Amino acid sequence: MRITVALFAHLSTFQPDGHGGRGARTFDVAADTTVGDVIGMLALPDEPRVLFINGRHADDSTVLAEGDRLAIFPPIAGG
Amino acid sequence: MKRDLLRVNMSDLSISREPLPEGWRRYGGRALTDAIVFSEVPPDADPLGPDNVLVFSPGLLGGTSAPNGGRLSVGAKSPLTGGIKESNSGGQAAHALARNGIAGVIVSGKAADPSARYCLVIEADGAAKLERVDEWTGLGNYDLADKIAATRPEGDRYATIQTGPAGEAGSKAAGIAVSDPKGYPNRFAGRGGLGSVMGSKGLKAIVISDKGLQYTEHADKEAFQSAMKRFAAALKEHAVTGQALPTYGTNVLTNILSEAGGLPTRNFSHGTFEMADDIGGERQRETILARGGHEHHACHTGCTIQCSRYWMDKDGHYKVKGPEYETAWSFGADCGIGNLDEIAELDRACGDLGLDTIEMGATMAVYMESGAIEFGDATGALAALMSGATGGEPGRVLWDGAGATGKAFGVTRIPTVKNQAMPAYDPRSVMGMGVTYATSPMGGDHTAGYTVTANILNVGGSVDPLKPEGQAELSKNLQIATGMLDSVGFCIFVAFAVLDIPDAFTAIHEMVEAHTGDKWDPDALMELGKETLTFERLFNEKAGFTAADDRLPAFMMTEKLPPHDVVFEVSDEELDSVFDFVPETAQKMGIS
Numbered sequence: 001m002r003i004t005v006a007l008f009a010h011l012s013t014f015q016p017d018g019h020g021g022r023g024a025r026t027f028d029v030a031a032d033t034t035v036g037d038v039i040g041m042l043a044l045p046d047e048p049r050v051l052f053i054n055g056r057h058a059d060d061s062t063v064l065a066e067g068d069r070l071a072i073f074p075p076i077a078g079g
Numbered sequence: 080m081k082r083d084l085l086r087v088n089m090s091d092l093s094i095s096r097e098p099l100p101e102g103w104r105r106y107g108g109r110a111l112t113d114a115i116v117f118s119e120v121p122p123d124a125d126p127l128g129p130d131n132v133l134v135f136s137p138g139l140l141g142g143t144s145a146p147n148g149g150r151l152s153v154g155a156k157s158p159l160t161g162g163i164k165e166s167n168s169g170g171q172a173a174h175a176l177a178r179n180g181i182a183g184v185i186v187s188g189k190a191a192d193p194s195a196r197y198c199l200v201i202e203a204d205g206a207a208k209l210e211r212v213d214e215w216t217g218l219g220n221y222d223l224a225d226k227i228a229a230t231r232p233e234g235d236r237y238a239t240i241q242t243g244p245a246g247e248a249g250s251k252a253a254g255i256a257v258s259d260p261k262g263y264p265n266r267f268a269g270r271g272g273l274g275s276v277m278g279s280k281g282l283k284a285i286v287i288s289d290k291g292l293q294y295t296e297h298a299d300k301e302a303f304q305s306a307m308k309r310f311a312a313a314l315k316e317h318a319v320t321g322q323a324l325p326t327y328g329t330n331v332l333t334n335i336l337s338e339a340g341g342l343p344t345r346n347f348s349h350g351t352f353e354m355a356d357d358i359g360g361e362r363q364r365e366t367i368l369a370r371g372g373h374e375h376h377a378c379h380t381g382c383t384i385q386c387s388r389y390w391m392d393k394d395g396h397y398k399v400k401g402p403e404y405e406t407a408w409s410f411g412a413d414c415g416i417g418n419l420d421e422i423a424e425l426d427r428a429c430g431d432l433g434l435d436t437i438e439m440g441a442t443m444a445v446y447m448e449s450g451a452i453e454f455g456d457a458t459g460a461l462a463a464l465m466s467g468a469t470g471g472e473p474g475r476v477l478w479d480g481a482g483a484t485g486k487a488f489g490v491t492r493i494p495t496v497k498n499q500a501m502p503a504y505d506p507r508s509v510m511g512m513g514v515t516y517a518t519s520p521m522g523g524d525h526t527a528g529y530t531v532t533a534n535i536l537n538v539g540g541s542v543d544p545l546k547p548e549g550q551a552e553l554s555k556n557l558q559i560a561t562g563m564l565d566s567v568g569f570c571i572f573v574a575f576a577v578l579d580i581p582d583a584f585t586a587i588h589e590m591v592e593a594h595t596g597d598k599w600d601p602d603a604l605m606e607l608g609k610e611t612l613t614f615e616r617l618f619n620e621k622a623g624f625t626a627a628d629d630r631l632p633a634f635m636m637t638e639k640l641p642p643h644d645v646v647f648e649v650s651d652e653e654l655d656s657v658f659d660f661v662p663e664t665a666q667k668m669g670i671s
Contacts, residue, residue, distance in 0.1 A: 008334050009326075009327060009331060009360075009361060022361060047318060048537065050335065050536060050537050052338050052339060055339055055340045055642055056643070057339075057544075071338045073334075073335050074318070074323065075318035075319050075322070075323055075536075075538075076319065076323040076327065076536070077319040077324065077531075077536050077575050078324065078360070078404045079332075079403075079405070079525070079572065
């Protein structure tokens with residue numbers, strides 16, 4: 001199935017298509033792929049993350065569905 | 080360690096200095112400004128009249144080497160909200176005051192001649208005087224900083240506190256500028272119109288020299304140093320304070336808030352901005368680096384987080400600091416503007432005029448909703464903003480903030496609480512912030528109880544931002560903790576580390592004890608936070624505020640915010656429970 005992946009801050013170097021920069025990329029994955037699976041496939045660094053699927057908080061165990069937008073942020077904050 | 084009050088009476092131009100009263104010994108920063116405003120300002124005073132006071136106070140750790148301990152609290156009755164206000168700023172002034180042994184500068188009265196302008200000069204040898212500076216009338220903050228520099232001796236070290244033309248004009252959105260380590264007047268005690276309290280008294284500037292003055296003395300130097308090292312280590316260790324903030328600055332929030340559907344766009348009509356990435360912290364950083372600008376620096380000496388940065392224009396010249404997330408939001412997403420150079424121009428204009436960028440961006444969005452100019456029209460926005468400088472239209476209305484502007488231009492969707500514009504988190508999709516906006520004695524304020532930590536960032540736990548559960552408790556605890564941090568003098572960004580690393584909070588109480596020589600266990604620190612809020616709630620009550628003022632604008636309970644199509648759902652009962660500790664705390668304090 002096809003999902004969209006958006007990576008932010010320093011994670012933008014881990015884009016699935018190998019090209020750096022932000023901006024969502026499409027990503028083809030098997031059905032029942034979890035967020036954790038995608039993180040493994042992208043070889044993201046081992047650090048806390050903030051995960052959203054279609055704008056709602058998710059975690060590693062969440063199963064993805066066709067057309068989902070997965071956004072991944074490293075630890076960030078501001079004010 | 081000396082802690083004096085410097086009293087400056089603008090009515091008779093007298094200055095006196097007295098030791099901090101024993102009863103206020105445990106107060107600094109926000110707690111002290113609150114105590115003074117509570118005790119000395121009649122709750123029904125005209126905020127721009129002679130009975131209001133303007134108080135400047137470093138925190139309990141001001142003047143020390145405590146990392147991030149040099150914030151300045153500015154307190155008064157607010158012309159914008161009509162309630163008590165503490166407005167908090169970075170910059171060098173807090174350390175300069177503390178090193179001079181000054182716990183608080185209290186400016187009272189009002190210059191007899193409304194055209195008179197004064198500059199309060201505090202020298203490092205203890206001398207303090209009021210200089211007549213009528214020729215500085217109407218100067219923008221940047222010119223004013225240059226004029227002040229020309230009066231100082233070669234090799235001096237000093238900080239400035241300034242009000243711009245907006246403060247002189249009585250604008251309810253006027254802020255107070257504080258100088259950064261390079262002397263730029265670009266840090267702000269922005270919220271609540273305190274720049275006009277300063278202007279109304281005829282005080283154009285304060286200069287504080289701390290040349291040759293050392294860190295303030297500790298009661299137990301070794302214990303202090305040991306706790307300080309652990310605190311600094313915690314700040315470095317935490318990914319947010321140690322990496323994200325120094326690298327990207329506060330504006331790193333734009334993309335994540337937009338993703339979460341919490342970035343108020345086009346006057347709070349949508350939670351996602353299609354141009355978020357063009358104005359976010361990552362784009363800002365790339366551009367700054369490409370233009371030869373500086374990526375991370377401290378807004379005050381001793382800050383280890385160093386989240387600040389300078390934005391250069393296309394020719395590589397300094398334009399403005401930041402822009403911070405709140406400004407990139409207010410003049411960006413909220414106004415439908417997707418260009419950082421345009422935002423920087425508006426940011427600079429506000430800084431020079433002495434206007435709060437949060438209030439002015441939110442105001443501009445309300446003005447855009449009226450149809451007078453289009454969303455996205457940065458040129459029209461700048462012209463409208465500048466028109467206030469000559470007292471003309473629409474500036475003279477815009478300069479009084481979002482509430483005044485909405486009323487004047489027939490806009491009903493006015494995003495204010497207690498007449499202060501809400502900042503960069505929509506209360507419907509970041510529901511904890513809705514509780515803070517509604518209940519904080521400060522009005523629509525984000526720093527007062529920053530639930531974004533758990534609502535969005537997974538810092539200090541996780542509370543679903545789209546549901547009402549848990550929000551009141553989260554906001555209450557953060558409001559108390561923030562009251563404490565603001566009184567100790569810490570930048571609230573230390574909270575990111577404190578919420579996740581228990582030893583960081585332990586180190587705080589140890590630093591406060593070791594520096595002051597007084598007992599300060601963790602419970603006492605939280606009690607300090609409660610006392611701060613208790614002063615504020617009681618003052619506001621006497622000033623006429625009721626539970627009806629602790630509510631969000633009606634449209635936020637009925638108008639669904641896309642993309643999640645949510646409304647604010649925390650009940651009135653829960654909102655009214657946030658300050659349930661006040662009666663008990665007031666009794667312990669012996670105030671009513």
